[in-house]
Amino acid sequence: MLPGQFKTEGSNVIFQNTVFRIYRFRSTSSDAKGKEHCGFIQAADNLEHSIKKFWEIENVEIDSVKTSELDICEDHFKNTHSRDDQGRYTVAMPLKEDLSCLGEFRQTAIQRLNSLWKRLSRDKEYLSLYEKFLQEYEDLGHMREIKVDGSGVSFYMPHRGVYRPEKSTTKLRTVFDASSPSTSGKSLNSIQFNSELVQEDLFFIMVRFRKHKYAFTTDIEKMFRMINIHPEQTCLQRILWKKGIGEPIKTYELTTVT
Numbered sequence: 001m002l003p004g005q006f007k008t009e010g011s012n013v014i015f016q017n018t019v020f021r022i023y024r025f026r027s028t029s030s031d032a033k034g035k036e037h038c039g040f041i042q043a044a045d046n047l048e049h050s051i052k053k054f055w056e057i058e059n060v061e062i063d064s065v066k067t068s069e070l071d072i073c074e075d076h077f078k079n080t081h082s083r084d085d086q087g088r089y090t091v092a093m094p095l096k097e098d099l100s101c102l103g104e105f106r107q108t109a110i111q112r113l114n115s116l117w118k119r120l121s122r123d124k125e126y127l128s129l130y131e132k133f134l135q136e137y138e139d140l141g142h143m144r145e146i147k148v149d150g151s152g153v154s155f156y157m158p159h160r161g162v163y164r165p166e167k168s169t170t171k172l173r174t175v176f177d178a179s180s181p182s183t184s185g186k187s188l189n190s191i192q193f194n195s196e197l198v199q200e201d202l203f204f205i206m207v208r209f210r211k212h213k214y215a216f217t218t219d220i221e222k223m224f225r226m227i228n229i230h231p232e233q234t235c236l237q238r239i240l241w242k243k244g245i246g247e248p249i250k251t252y253e254l255t256t257v258t
Helices: 047-058 068-080 106-120 123-137 202-209 229-234
Strands: 005-007 013-015 022-026 089-091 142-144 159-163 172-176 238-241 250-254
Touching: 005 172, 106 123, 106 159, 106 238, 123 142, 123 159, 229 250
Parallel strands: none
Antiparallel strands: 005 013, 013 022, 142 250, 159 172, 238 250
């Protein structure tokens, strides 16, 4: 309490000065039926819960919670994958809808290709890098040219380049867009089960990395493209390309995970 008390005329309200602030009080008669209550809230975690959370944070080997779609994708992989004589995996896409739901997309892919060529023709280095990328793709057997007969279900993926000429290493990254909707509103990505990320959280990887006295790092070049797509599903990974603006359009199928 500090010196300083103020009363209001015609009222039992009193204002008292304190080291914190000015507080307001009100006097009541001793026979008043009403009761005044004073309470406070304190956050007090359960001890068992706190210890459990502590060990979850400290334990870098903790497993992530699996979802139902992740379980479906794991079962699908176990039942459909195979390996060739060189040890390379062949996998099938985990489709959750019938392929008949995919609409037509070739005409849209042609329009996207023509728009891409307009951008490529304005930058010779961009064009050169793009041509080298797709030529390497074909030389490695990661895509093959096909003759289109119009039979069966297929999906055409438009593609584009993320071009950053200021980069000293990778100036071009090519993106194949499997999320573009067809005339039915469905895309290749939308009719697949989503397994979510199965890699560990980066934080846990970095913490575990520091536990060892010696460590080394490496990079697997074209890692996902080392995995083949089942031959019956390569028709769902078609792309269009041409050697020049006035050249005929050719159809290719990507044969690996993209």
